[in-house]
Amino acid sequence: MKRLDMRDKVFKYAAETFGTEPEYLWSRLPDCAVLRRRDNDKWFAVIMDVKASKLGLSGQGKTDIIDIKCSPLMTGSLLGIKGIFPAYHMNKENWITVLLDGTVDEKQIMSLLDMSYELAGQSGSGKRLRTESKDWLIPAAPAMYDVEQDFRRDGTIIWKQTSNMIVGDTVYIYMAAPISAIMYRCEAVEVNIPYNYDDGKYRIKKAVKLRLVHRYSEDDMPLAKMKDFGVSAVRGARGVPNTLACELKRLCGK
Secondary structure: OOOOOHHHHHHHHHHHHHOOOOEOOOOOOOOOEEEEOOOOOOEEEEEEEEEHHHHOOOOOOEEEEEEEEOOHHHHHHHOOOOOEEEOOOOOOOOEEEEEOOOOOOHHHHHHHHHHHHHHHOOOOOOOOOOOOOOEEEEEEOOOOOOHHHHHHHHOEEEEEOOOOOOOOOEEEEEEOOOOOEEEEEEEEEEEEEEEEEEOOOOEEEEEEEEEEEEEOOOOOOEHHHHHHHOOOOOOOOEEOOHHHHHHHHHHOOO
16 A cells, blocks of 8 residues: 555545545646635645745755645744744745645644634635534543533533534534543534633633534543544544544444
8 A cells, every 4th residue: 555645644634624625726836736625715725845945945856845824823933843934935924834744743734734724714704604514523621621511401511612613513522531532422503602701711702502412432432443533633623534423423323
């Protein structure tokens, strides 16, 4: 079996996590691909090969890079990491360039891609509303919030909304350590709820109301098993790879 290079791993991750395929828009640049969100058509990554000298690197050959959207508040700190540069051919305040030659760790690249995807989904005047349902995976910390207690009260919980959720979306809740497993399947029944909460450490501006549909056991989908479906960590709200979504539906008889 052919070993995937980092470019291929990025494409595979984008397909499984966001349902996005690379687009090759320029005939004169056959190796340049863009990744865009399906709900609003905004780019969240550009993958290309450029001369190493263009990045101030030694050598005459070309190297694969990925341009990723970045919060201006994080740009400075990220540029201090080996293999990350000011954006090549993009706005240097809102984008960064990352080497795909192994200099930057694969997990970090995928984490930056997650961030870029979320930034590309932020509200804008040209945003197109999504109408088709989507599967989400969100993390919860047992030490901070007793999810089960709230579900037992009336079968619903109010949760911080950080992504472009719509009514009818399926939301899976991953309970972090010591449980480290997907424990709940929910349906978003109300979204964009104004919610003013700020304790200095945790802030909520809008929330989503989730209705419990199914409880899983800790053995149904632990983190070790999730890795077989391409999910090695759940740091924030993210899409669910299709293979994992199918398995989770099978486990609850859907």
